[in-house]
Amino acid sequence: MESNSRSKFKIICVFCGSNPGHRKVFSDAAIELGNELVSRKIDLVYGGGSVGLMGLISQKVYEGGCHVLGVIPKALVPIEISGESVGDVKIVSDMHERKAEMASQADAFIALPGGYGTMEETLEMITWAQLGIHKKPVGLLNVEGYYNSLLTLFDNGVEEGFIKPGARDIVLAAPTARELLSKMEVLTLANFLYLFVMFKGIPRFNHSLRLVLFFH
Numbered sequence: 001m002e003s004n005s006r007s008k009f010k011i012i013c014v015f016c017g018s019n020p021g022h023r024k025v026f027s028d029a030a031i032e033l034g035n036e037l038v039s040r041k042i043d044l045v046y047g048g049g050s051v052g053l054m055g056l057i058s059q060k061v062y063e064g065g066c067h068v069l070g071v072i073p074k075a076l077v078p079i080e081i082s083g084e085s086v087g088d089v090k091i092v093s094d095m096h097e098r099k100a101e102m103a104s105q106a107d108a109f110i111a112l113p114g115g116y117g118t119m120e121e122t123l124e125m126i127t128w129a130q131l132g133i134h135k136k137p138v139g140l141l142n143v144e145g146y147y148n149s150l151l152t153l154f155d156n157g158v159e160e161g162f163i164k165p166g167a168r169d170i171v172l173a174a175p176t177a178r179e180l181l182s183k184m185e186v187l188t189l190a191n192f193l194y195l196f197v198m199f200k201g202i203p204r205f206n207h208s209l210r211l212v213l214f215f216h
């Protein structure tokens with residue numbers, strides 16, 4: 001079903017498994033996220049190729065009429081490695097350039113279930129947010145609790161003093177694509193309002209509001 005309002009996001013980067021996982025629920029989640037992006041008219045940037053969940057989501061978004069950009073390092077281009085991509089493909093020299101390119105193109109990041117590659121890419125975007133390199137939301141699509149143990153590890157990092165409580169909030173999570181995108185939209189709107197009030201201000205309430213927001 002098509003949504004009435006345009007999303008705050010024009011293009012979202014999805015990290016996901018180059019394998020489909022053992023259970024159908026993961027493929028279903030990739031397809032559902034693809035449908036949700038299409039209904040909100042959000043374009044996709046991803047790792048290129050047609051293997052695993054990457055193939056499923058890119059196909060869905062492409063068929064739904066949104067733009068798909070695959071960013072793929074030279075070494076993964078041969079079709080027997082990554083399969084044939086849909087949409088546009090940008091070939092880059094290595095994995096580092098791929099990540100930087102995906103990060104600069106996207107307004108937000110979502111991780112579907114995946115393996116080391118997915119986790120590494122997602123963790124890097126979280127780290128960049130922590131360092132202030134970007135202010136884009138990062139969401140985990142926690143399909144059937146796939147990311148529960150990672151989220152628990154983050155909580156433990158806070159408990160043990162390695163992750164600041166504020167930095168823990170960088171990571172959003174939800175069990176469905178719809179809920180996750182809604183949470184990410186709300187966060188983006190809140191950040192926008194925060195910046196607006198900090199820099200433009202609201203006449204009369206200006207000073208006190210700034211103080212409240214600053215100490216929030």
Ligand SMILES: C/C(=C\CNc1ncnc2c1ncn2[C@@H]1O[C@H](COP(=O)(O)O)[C@@H](O)[C@H]1O)CO
Nearest residue numbers: 015016017018047049081082114115116117118
């Ligand atoms: C080795 C396998 C497939 C290789 N093909 C890939 N093609 C494109 N991108 C890939 C590939 N493998 C990994 N990636 C990147 O890492 C992420 C997924 O890694 P994961 O370990 O499967 O989570 C993905 O976002 C790509 O950027 C067969 O496994």
